[in-house]
Amino acid sequence: MSVTVVFLGPLRDMAAQAEMEVPAPLDWQGLLAAVGPDVADQLREARVNVACRGKVLSDKTALDARDGDEVALLPPVSGG
Template identity: 75%
Template sequence: MAITILFLGPLRDLAGEQEREVAAPLDWQGLLESVGPQVADQLQQDRVNVACAGTVLADKTALAALDGDEVALLPPVSGG
């Protein structure tokens, strides 16, 4: 079925959309291929986190999203 990828913050601007549905299952390599080169470049940086089914992954390269899961791409938090 499907997995929803959520693009948050500046990653949404790079992707040109807020969310995208992709086929399940989804692993790290599949995620990189699904989001396009600009977002994939950002995802490979340590400062960008990935959450799957509401849990931030300690090792985002271990992503194993299943049907119905939501994968959120979390840009670094800035504040003042």
């Protein structure tokens, strides 16, 4: 039983991996512990979003990922 955490954009570089498997279920505190301190610091920023099962969470601290779910970590998008 596991959840796939997908790192996108600069978070991928910080994590030094594109994705990782973590035990299910996964909540906010579990996510912060699993991704390491540098990525966790970024996730605490309001501009970084978290998606679960393909939907961006309005309250990322309410994360409740279950077996087989994908959690995507979405850094802010820049451009013009």
